[in-house]
Amino acid sequence: MADLDFIRKLVIRADTKIVLLVMDGIGGLPMEEGGLTELEAASTPNLDALAASSTCGLTIPISPGITPGSGPGHLGVFGYDPCRYIIGRGVLEALGIDFDLRPQDIAARGNFCSVDTEGRITDRRAGRIPTEKNVELVGLLREKVKLPGVELFIETVKEHRFVLVLRGKGLAGDLTESDPQQLGVPPLPIRPLEGAPHAEASQTTADLVNQFIAQAQQALADQHPANMVLLRGLDKRPAIPSMSEVFGLRAASIAVYPMYRGLAKLVGMTALPSGSTLADEFDTLEKFWPDYDFFYLHFKYTDSRGEDGDFRGKVAVIEEFDTYVPRALDLQPDVVIVTGDHSTPALLKAHSWHPVPTMLYSRYCRCDEAREYSERACARGALGNLNAVDLMPLALANALRLAKFGA
Amino acid sequence: MADLDFIRKLVIRADTKIVLLVMDGIGGLPMEEGGLTELEAASTPNLDALAASSTCGLTIPISPGITPGSGPGHLGVFGYDPCRYIIGRGVLEALGIDFDLRPQDIAARGNFCSVDTEGRITDRRAGRIPTEKNVELVGLLREKVKLPGVELFIETVKEHRFVLVLRGKGLAGDLTESDPQQLGVPPLPIRPLEGAPHAEASQTTADLVNQFIAQAQQALADQHPANMVLLRGLDKRPAIPSMSEVFGLRAASIAVYPMYRGLAKLVGMTALPSGSTLADEFDTLEKFWPDYDFFYLHFKYTDSRGEDGDFRGKVAVIEEFDTYVPRALDLQPDVVIVTGDHSTPALLKAHSWHPVPTMLYSRYCRCDEAREYSERACARGALGNLNAVDLMPLALANALRLAKFGA
Numbered sequence: 001m002a003d004l005d006f007i008r009k010l011v012i013r014a015d016t017k018i019v020l021l022v023m024d025g026i027g028g029l030p031m032e033e034g035g036l037t038e039l040e041a042a043s044t045p046n047l048d049a050l051a052a053s054s055t056c057g058l059t060i061p062i063s064p065g066i067t068p069g070s071g072p073g074h075l076g077v078f079g080y081d082p083c084r085y086i087i088g089r090g091v092l093e094a095l096g097i098d099f100d101l102r103p104q105d106i107a108a109r110g111n112f113c114s115v116d117t118e119g120r121i122t123d124r125r126a127g128r129i130p131t132e133k134n135v136e137l138v139g140l141l142r143e144k145v146k147l148p149g150v151e152l153f154i155e156t157v158k159e160h161r162f163v164l165v166l167r168g169k170g171l172a173g174d175l176t177e178s179d180p181q182q183l184g185v186p187p188l189p190i191r192p193l194e195g196a197p198h199a200e201a202s203q204t205t206a207d208l209v210n211q212f213i214a215q216a217q218q219a220l221a222d223q224h225p226a227n228m229v230l231l232r233g234l235d236k237r238p239a240i241p242s243m244s245e246v247f248g249l250r251a252a253s254i255a256v257y258p259m260y261r262g263l264a265k266l267v268g269m270t271a272l273p274s275g276s277t278l279a280d281e282f283d284t285l286e287k288f289w290p291d292y293d294f295f296y297l298h299f300k301y302t303d304s305r306g307e308d309g310d311f312r313g314k315v316a317v318i319e320e321f322d323t324y325v326p327r328a329l330d331l332q333p334d335v336v337i338v339t340g341d342h343s344t345p346a347l348l349k350a351h352s353w354h355p356v357p358t359m360l361y362s363r364y365c366r367c368d369e370a371r372e373y374s375e376r377a378c379a380r381g382a383l384g385n386l387n388a389v390d391l392m393p394l395a396l397a398n399a400l401r402l403a404k405f406g407a
Numbered sequence: 408m409a410d411l412d413f414i415r416k417l418v419i420r421a422d423t424k425i426v427l428l429v430m431d432g433i434g435g436l437p438m439e440e441g442g443l444t445e446l447e448a449a450s451t452p453n454l455d456a457l458a459a460s461s462t463c464g465l466t467i468p469i470s471p472g473i474t475p476g477s478g479p480g481h482l483g484v485f486g487y488d489p490c491r492y493i494i495g496r497g498v499l500e501a502l503g504i505d506f507d508l509r510p511q512d513i514a515a516r517g518n519f520c521s522v523d524t525e526g527r528i529t530d531r532r533a534g535r536i537p538t539e540k541n542v543e544l545v546g547l548l549r550e551k552v553k554l555p556g557v558e559l560f561i562e563t564v565k566e567h568r569f570v571l572v573l574r575g576k577g578l579a580g581d582l583t584e585s586d587p588q589q590l591g592v593p594p595l596p597i598r599p600l601e602g603a604p605h606a607e608a609s610q611t612t613a614d615l616v617n618q619f620i621a622q623a624q625q626a627l628a629d630q631h632p633a634n635m636v637l638l639r640g641l642d643k644r645p646a647i648p649s650m651s652e653v654f655g656l657r658a659a660s661i662a663v664y665p666m667y668r669g670l671a672k673l674v675g676m677t678a679l680p681s682g683s684t685l686a687d688e689f690d691t692l693e694k695f696w697p698d699y700d701f702f703y704l705h706f707k708y709t710d711s712r713g714e715d716g717d718f719r720g721k722v723a724v725i726e727e728f729d730t731y732v733p734r735a736l737d738l739q740p741d742v743v744i745v746t747g748d749h750s751t752p753a754l755l756k757a758h759s760w761h762p763v764p765t766m767l768y769s770r771y772c773r774c775d776e777a778r779e780y781s782e783r784a785c786a787r788g789a790l791g792n793l794n795a796v797d798l799m800p801l802a803l804a805n806a807l808r809l810a811k812f813g814a
Contacts, residue, residue, distance in 0.1 A: 029773055033460060037773075062812055064793060065800030066417070069813035082813065083413065089814045233814070347771070351811055353804040354773050355789075379775055379789035 004080070004246045007393055007402070011248040016334035016399040018249070019285070020296045022077060023321055024070075024260075025303030025344025027356045027375060031311055038302075038311060038346060039357060040374045042318040046325040047338065047373040051359050054336075056370035057383020058355035059391060061342045067353045073341030074263045075240075078296070079247065079392025085240050087266070088173065089233025094163045095262020097155055101237055106171050106205055108234040110154075110162040111179065112137060112226035119186045119217075119228075124179065125160040126226035137226055138162055144219035147208050164231065166208060172201035173235030178213060187213065187230055209234065242268025243294065247396060252291070254284045255298035264296055278320065282327045289331050297328070303351075306344030314346055335398045336361045337391060338373060355385060362398035411487070411653045414800055414809070418655040423741035423806040425656070426692070427703045429484060430728055431477075431667075432710030434750025434763045434782060438718050445709075445718060445753060446764060447781045449725040453732040454745065454780035458766050461743075463777035464790025465762035466798060468749050474760040480748030481670045482647075485703070486654065486799025492647050494673070495580065496640025500570045502669020504562055508644055513578050513612055515641040517561075517569040518586065519544060519633035526593045526624075526635075531586065532567040533633035544633055545569055551626035554615050571638060573615060579608035580642030585620060594620065594637055616641065649675025650701065654803060659698070661691045662705035671703055685727065689734045696738050704735070710758075713751030721753050742769045742805045744798060745780060762792060769805035 028038035061068040061076050062083065071092050072082030090107035101107060112134065114123040129137075134156045141154050150168030157163055174196035178187040190209045192202035213229060220227045243251040245268070253264030254274045261271040270292070274284050281297055288295075299321050305314035328336060343354040357378040359370070368382035386394075396402045435445035468475040468483050469490065478499050479489030497514035508514060519541065521530040536544075541563045548561050557575030564570055581603035585594040597616045599609035620636060627634045650658040652675070660671030661681045668678040677699070681691050688704055695702075706728050712721035735743065750761035764785040766777070775789035793801075803809045 029771060033770070033774065058789065058791075063800065064797040065802075065804035065809060067804065067809065067811045069811050072813040087813060092814045345771075352771070353801070353809070354771075375773060375789075376776060379791075380787065385789075385791040385793075 004241060007396070008246045010402045010405060011246070011396065012401060012403045013248060014399060014401045016293070016401060018294045018335040018395050018399050019328050019331075019333040019337070020077070020294070020395070021299070021325070021328065021336065021338045022296065023299045023302045023318070023338070023340050025306045025342055025351065026318070026340030027343025027345070027352070027354045028306065028314065029345035029347045029354070031347055037375050038306070038314040039318060040376065042315045042322070044318060044322040044373060046322045048371065050325065050329070050336065050338065050361055051373040051377065052371045053367050054359035054361040054370070055365045055368050055383055056357070056359045056373070056378045056381025057386045058375070058378050059339055059358040059386050059388040060355050061388045065353050067351050068342045069351065070259060070341060071263060073351075074260070075267070076388035077339060077341055077391060078243070078267050079389060080240060080267060081389055085238045087238060088235030090163065090235060091233070091237045092259065092262075093157060093161070093233075094165060095266070096259035097157055097163060098258040098261065099153070099155060099163060099165065101165065102167065103237060103239070104167070104171065106166040106173055106234055106236055108164040108209070108231040110164050111230040112160045112162070113228050113230045114225040115186070115228040121180070121183050121185060121187065121228070121230075123225060124181075124183070124230060128159045129226050131156065131158050133226065134159065134162060137220065137223065140219055141216055145212055145215040147211055150208060152212070160226065164212065166205065170201050171205045172196070172198040173205070174198070174202050175206055175209070175234040177232045177234070179230035179232050187228065190231065190234065237266060240267055244268055247294075247392060248401065249294040250292045251294040251296065252288060253296045253298070254281045255296070256281065257298070257300050260298040260300070269296060278324050282324050285328060286331065302340070303344045306346050307349055309346050309349040311346040334362055335395050337395055339388075339391065356388070358383065358386070358391070360391070360394060360398060364398055411648060414803070415653045417809045417812060418653070418803065419808060419810045420655060421806060421808045423700070423808060425701045425742040425802050425806050426735050426738075426740040426744070427484070427701070427802070428706070428732070428735065428743065428745045429481075429703065430706045430709040430725070430745070430747050432713045432749055432751025432758065433725070433747030434752070434759070434761045435713065435721065436752035436754045436761070438754055444782050445713070445721040446725060447783065449722045449729070451725060451729040451780060453729045455778065457732065457736070457743065457745065457768055458780040458784060459778050460774050461766035461768040461777070462772045462775050462790050463764070463766045463780070463785045463788025464793045465782070465785050466746055466765040466793050466795040467762050468795045472760050474758050475749045476758065477666060477748060478670060481667070482674070483795035484746060484748055484798060485650065485674050486796060487647060487674060488796055492645045494645060495642030497570065497642060498640070498644045499666065500564060500568070500640075501572060502673070503666035504564055504570060505665040505669070506560070506562060506570060506572065508572065509574065510644060510646070511574070511578065513573040513580055513641055513643060515571040515616070515638045517571050518637040519567045519569070520635050520637050521632040522593070522635040528587070528590050528592060528594065528635075528637075530632060531588075531590070531637060535566045536633050538563065538565050540633065541566065541569060544627065544630065547626055548623055552619055552622040554618055557615060559619070567633065571619065573612065577608050578612045579603065579605040580612070581605070581609050582613055582616070582641040584639045584641070586637035586639050594635065597638065597641065644673060647674055651675055654701075654799060655808065656701040657699045658701040658703065659695060660703045660705070661688045662703070663688065664705070664707050667705040667707070676703060685731050689731050692735060693738065709747070710751045713753050714756055716753050716756040718753040742767065742802050744802055746795075746798065763795070765790065765793070765798070767798070767801060767805065771805055
């Protein structure tokens with residue numbers, strides 16, 4: 001992998017446009033041995049026609065055998081080494097509710113949980129309380145909990161989940177979690193991680209978070225079943241150079257779900273208002289076409305149907321997506337990439353480690369013999385097994401946006 | 408390559424079993440241009456049937472063009488970066504005779520050699536003396552050579568080769584060799600390597616080894632032709648985390664030859680008593696099936712016949728191995744890998760750099776279009792060209808033993 005400093009020095013200006021179409025969790029598996037994957041079962045005339053003029057391959061999101069979460073999966077596709085830029089769970093959760101996280105904020109993923117009279121955890125999710133109850137408890141915490149010298153944000157996510165954000169000077173992440181991930185024991189105190197680079201600031205932050213936990217316990221004492229909180233993934237957002245800095249691109253995201261807008265904002269993309277349907281997303285692409293060099297368009301439902309274990313449902317949403325592809329092509333982008341951030345086979349009902357069918361079209365792509373967009377066809381493509389993080393340099397090259405290295 | 412610390416954090420428990428079948432030196436070459444390789448010429452209905460439900464590829468043992476010895480070849484297949492964990496020649500030789508090497512022992516590969524009256528080497532192997540003579544000379548050295556404060560082991564290997572082991576406190580490796588690898592010059596004194604991390608201990612050890620050499624020369628003065636010793640590859644065994652620590656596996660080896668048992672023990676496998684034939688090895692697999700999560704089964708003769716330049720002989724032992732494959736499959740392992748530690752084409756009569764035909768079967772492997780286990784079919788497989796060291800993470804993933812990376 002060429003690192004970002006290497007790429008940055010080669011970037012040149014060009015009047016070319018790149019479209020990155022991400023079908024979340026697109027890669028799949030046959031339900032029965034010897035059968036077809038979701039993508040192979042789907043009728044996708046437009047994607048197949050594009051494959052016939054593209055260079056195809058399978059992208060490896062992280063490294064062989066590693067299943068990525070949405071954060072690392074997307075960072076790779078955006079050209080950032082997902083093992084170097086680590087997104088904490090708190091940050092991801094904050095992005096997922098469109099919270100406007102600032103660079104110095106400390107974010108944590110919170111659970112309302114149940115403890116017994118001795119303070120020992122009896123249910124890590126408080127029986128998955130309804131979201132309305134969550135809203136009520138968050139209101140209570142906002143009213144009762146006060147920390148000295150920092151601004152506090154407590155935000156409902158869903159059911160038992162909330163986000164805690166501390167905003168103030170001299171805070172640092174690199175903290176342990178309070179969730180012991182088991183029952184029958186009390187929550188753990190928050191401490192700086194061993195070898196935390198800013199140990200003093202991490203200690204200050206840990207002290208504040210422990211105060212939050214103690215006050216929250218008091219505020220929730222009379223509640224049932226949610227009478228305590230657990231915190232995980234306390235950290236700042238990673239310091240990531242923007243796509244404008246490293247790739248010289250005016251980049252924009254088109255995504256219906258907040259988390260993907262958030263991930264795009266982390267790498268400096270402008271999050272465009274994107275509506276709620278695929279039609280809205282492609283409308284957005286057309287509307288903002290003159291204004292950006294790079295468009296990331298995210299489609300969520302391939303992943304959702306995969307997570308549901310709904311093979312036929314995933315086939316159906318792939319077919320739906322296929323019908324929109326011509327609208328992107330009609331804009332005559334210089335480079336089009338179709339890929340996913342990872343695989344989500346309905347068979348596994350979860351993200352998986354399998355490489356992702358990927359194709360790159362440009363006037364200069366050196367088209368290979370793959371004639372359809374599928375796992376099997378891409379396995380024979382000229383891109384071979386490509387690290388996802390190498391897609392962006394390849395896109396820039398095909399957009400004639402990279403200068404020669406060396407004389 | 409994901410490093411071991413990265414993998415270790417993702418490992419989860421599962422009740423699944425992995426079988427790793429290693430045909431030593433399996434990769435080959437046609438004897439005549441345009442002909443078939445050993446594997447292609449062999450009739451292997453069972454391996455071919457497995458290939459038809461597997462994902463296939465070619466594994467690169469070290470990096471393109473690099474021919475591995477047995478040590479690095481196996482370390483890679485076991486999931487350990489062979490360029491990071493270096494096994495000295497002395498250690499490998501000690502493993503090869505089943506010597507129970509302890510972590511602090513210094514092992515050296517020794518040659519009996521011939522020197523003239525001026526002490527200049529005239530034959531680096533003393534005319535390859537018979538092993539019986541070696542045993543006699545080793546007896547002489549054991550009797551005459553005494554070093555202060557260390558326990559000394561001198562062990563016959565074969566012909567002119569022996570192993571020297573120093574056991575004691577405060578010893579270190581990182582030493583030069585006494586064998587100048589040329590004739591007409593005297594053996595070199597042993598010195599600490601430049602930049603040796605434990606320079607003082609290395610100097611102490613060098614002094615002791617030089618005393619050994621001086622005393623050995625005296626003891627052998629009247630012998631002919633073996634009147635001196637040469638030492639190479641003086642080092643400790645590398646500190647390698649066990650497969651249990653990094654992969655969470657109860658791992659066992661099934662191998663007829665001591666060196667392969669030794670390599671397996673280096674990474675913390677239990678070396679099962681394995682008999683002396685393939686039938687014995689598969690008996691062992693069946694007998695211990697309930698007791699381990701991971702079985703490494705080693706077959707030596709594909710390499711031996713390759714080293715002999717015996718194309719037909721290699722074909723025959725491949726066909727023999729093929730008949731045993733169903734016995735492994737009948738145990739219903741969750742993951743089966745068939746590979747080699749390197750190629751040994753009969754044409755070259757030696758290990759070679761060629762990538763190794765490899766297949767991985769699991770319920771979740773995403774079967775590709777390769778329909779036989781051969782160099783040509785694997786070259787078209789979906790695994791593509793995979794670094795051997797990435798096989799283990801892939802096996803763990805397919806055994807559902809790795810958690811998602813990041814949220």
